[in-house]
């Protein structure tokens with residue numbers, strides 16, 4: 001990226017910093033620790049747009065200093081927040097922003113947005129950590145945040161990525177980076193757990209009121225606002241996880257401190273998208289028990305919601321109300337999942353046998369280990385005209401007979417709703433992505449950036465920002481993973 005020219009930022013950024021108006025039980029004021037010799041790796045134009053910034057905002061003379069942790073703009077109020085959480089099902093006690101620094105909250109044309117550096121050095125919550133993030137995991141977080149947004153999933157965003165030659169010790173010596181993240185709120189389930197488990201009911205109430213007043217005001221009008229808060233989080237989380245399952249996204253570390261109170265995907269670490277469809281797929285190499293495997297994500301989300309409910313009990317007071325709110329998951333999740341699956345199959349109407357049709361399709365994918373993304377995308381090329389055959393989707397299956405048996409049921413189902421091939425294909429292409437952030441694509445971009453060439457990160461970002469479009473010039477990014485991809489191990493180390 002070129003040398004900065006004159007300031008390109010809109011004058012008078014409006015920092016409202018509402019979290020900083022809470023008292024200091026909730027955070028500690030800190031200074032980010034700047035990265036030496038920073039360089040821009042990439043910026044997201046789409047994220048800049050969300051802030052109402054011009055796409056060349058990064059050319060502002062001070063931008064690199066701010067987003068590499070060396071300087072603060074007037075109006076920023078840097079702090080690290082405290083939270084706790086359950087990690088791998090076990091109470092972990094106090095955690096907190098150990099390597100993230102909250103810079104402030106901006107008023108944008110699209111609402112308020114908090115800005116946070118990740119990897120900007122130690123804070124009072126760093127425990128044994130160094131407060132840094134490596135370039136490898138920062139590229140993954142940067143790309144996946146923006147890819148998920150483009151796919152239409154609720155997520156924290158990534159504004160920019162800065163790298164440095166600063167050595168950072170993990171399994172090997174790597175180098176440091178900072179991702180700047182954006183979200184309407186970074187409050188996690190773990191923030192509530194913290195104040196409940198540390199016997200601070202007033203702070204707990206203050207935080208719940210803060211979240212309701214600033215982010216979920218509709219809860220205030222309900223007869224039991226705190227129960228309504230829980231139910232809203234249950235609904236949002238259920239919708240979110242249904243979308244993860246539909247797109248084949250595995251989070252990898254669904255600890256309660258990695259769960260957003262707004263139902264956003266947050267904390268991209270050892271995540272992964274499914275390649276071959278395997279319901280029991282474990283994307284996190286450190287997850288030896290498979291607690292966070294793909295098919296367990298809905299039940300784990302519900303487990304985490306129970307932990308949140310427990311933390312909110314001093315406010316809700318009535319067990320039946322809390323249980324009723326949790327119970328919502330059992331209807332919202334399957335309904336959302338069915339809605340998404342019907343859309344993925346290109347079905348407009350609802351029939352009783354749909355659940356079976358979907359289950360059998362997924363069983364076929366699992367049995368032949370068919371690539372999840374490719375299968376759904378190619379299913380969009382299916383024709384109701386039997387003489388046309390099933391098209392390129394058929395070629396993905398080893399057991400052709402089993403596929404044909406299923407295909408004839410699918411064809412009958414489509415005929416019953418007078419489905420039109422071209423219309424259905426267009427609709428299916430809007431929900432079955434062609435481009436996802438496969439591990440090997442991230443890995444190629446990482447290796448190049450580690451050698452000082454950031455072009456691939458930017459190219460990949462552009463491809464992933466249009467996941468549903470045919471991009472004939474980028475066909476290679478939609479291909480099956482190469483053989484060597486199987487040796488990529490993604491772990492908690494970041």
Ligand code: AMP
Nearest residue numbers: 095096097098099126129130131132267
């Ligand atoms: P994570 O597994 O990334 O969700 O992090 C769990 C907790 O450990 C959070 O409180 C993080 O802030 C903290 N943490 C993770 N890595 C580091 C690090 N390198 N330095 C300081 N704190 C860290």
Ligand code: MG
Nearest residue numbers: 257258266267
């Ligand atoms: Mg985390």
